[in-house]
Amino acid sequence: MIAEHLSENELQEYVSEPLLCGQFTIEHIESCEACKEKAIAYQILFSGIQQQVKPVFDFNLSELVLSQLEPSKPGFSWDIFAVYLFSVIGISSILFSGILFSKYLSGLFTGYSTLFLYLFVAIVLISLLFQGFEIYRKYHKQMNALNIS
């Protein structure tokens, strides 16, 4: 026999989230008239709430808001600032080193065979080509992810 009735909390849970209810709750409600009636009261309540008419504004909110907006200007971004800063530092360092060690640079490629130099240039070009292709592929992938239309 049923020793105790279900709590209000269990009854609400039974009506709003029946899949999460334990077997005990379901069996109890099936066999207990008092709890069944309370559950039905909640069912009536929940369906009544869902049938409430949704409120609407009696003015065009979108028009009202847009009339007060100015197109947004791209704001200051620390990320972009950092990218520019490191680029400037990098390029400056290369140029500064070039100027500083210019007398050594002229002799940098002397003493190597022509074949070795061609090989070196070819490797650098192929690496750059692959890197460029990878950046382009990644960019397209990201653009496709954003393009939902």
Place this chain on the structure above:
Amino acid sequence: MSGNKENIQTDQYLVGKVLGGDTNAFATIIKNTEGLVTQIVFKMISRTEDRKDIAQDIYLKAFKSLPGFRHQSKLSTWIAQISYNTCLSYLEKKKLVLLDHRDDQTEPDDDSVEFVGGKSIQVLFNQTENDIFQRELNEILKTEIERLSPLHKTLITLYHNEELSYEEIALITQLPEGTVKSYLFRARKSLKDSLLRKYKKEEL
């Protein structure tokens, strides 16, 4: 899951467009979220004449803060959070109560809820097929919901009408999930008790 991912992609696309200067994209954002915002404003703010200013204020704040939106939640949840906070500030400014504990003091004794005016609830349930009963019930319910405190009204609406999860409601109201569940429980119980009392009174 895929719906959520799709939502985030749509949000990213729209936010990107707005940040790029396309205000029409912001009109789409308003259109997509207006229903939810309207529900929050209507439930939190009872003065009709203030709702217009508050609704405008919500979207102007959203527009201004859009560069800071990090897509950690759905855009609609984020805008609902702005709506809730804006309404909350209004209530604080006007010294109005967000949560009235009298909502909880509607405990009829257990026997009185099992029968409504001498009829079993089963009979009442069968009457739901009747349009007149349904209309009457909706009217009574509308009045009873209006009597709840702004927070209880909002929680009931977000859960039952907007079908948001406890997690989303917790994000919007910045309340712990357990607190949301507890407030919802009290609001539903209070509504059920008021409804049953109302019917009992009418039958007598």
